[in-house]
């Protein structure tokens with residue numbers, strides 16, 4: 001059986017609190033795995049350690065054959081993992097579209113030349129991004145597709161959650177982590 005994500009002996013403590021205690025876990029391609037546990041049992045900590053927010057005290061993380069233990073957020077993005085956060089991290093004054101694009105900013109060309117001079121390429125990149133964002137929003141909440149430039153501040157919590165999932169998916173990850 002092939003393995004997409006694997007952890008071996010993953011441990012993390014905060015002072016005297018052992019949040020992860022030698023966790024061995026494997027996720028296969030196309031597998032859907034639920035992490036169930038009471039409040040404070042370490043679910044968020046697990047996500048934070050494998051996505052580079054916290055460093056592990058011990059253990060290894062491999063993804064798609066590469067060792068990504070304590071890798072940076074950029075590396076995690078590049079290997080194809082993306083996530084949502086337990087507490088919303090949307091920027092409320094920004095539009096639905098801008099919030100979704102935050103999930104793709106490492107792929108967009110941010111060069112001065114590209115943005116100011118290569119106007120045709122810039123326009124094409126924008127149009128591709130817009131089409132991709134629209135297609136994702138259509139899947140999760142079709143009524144929002146014509147409101148992509150409205151600020152997310154006006155959306156109910158359920159739609160904000162949907163937009164966060166779209167933001168995690170815009171980078172076409174191999175593994176989506178939903179906290």
Ligand SMILES: Nc1ncnc2c1ncn2[C@@H]1O[C@H](COP(=O)(O)OP(=O)(O)OP(=O)(O)O)[C@@H](O)[C@H]1O
Pocket residue numbers: 014017018019037038039040041042043044045046086
């Ligand atoms: N940054 C931190 N500093 C100190 N302690 C932390 C930190 N993050 C998590 N903890 C502690 O680690 C333990 C695991 O917390 P974690 O948030 O991972 O649990 P959880 O399973 O996600 O809980 P919940 O179901 O409430 O979301 C808890 O005791 C928590 O207080």
Ligand SMILES: [Mg+2]
Pocket residue numbers: 043044045086179
């Ligand atoms: Mg949590």
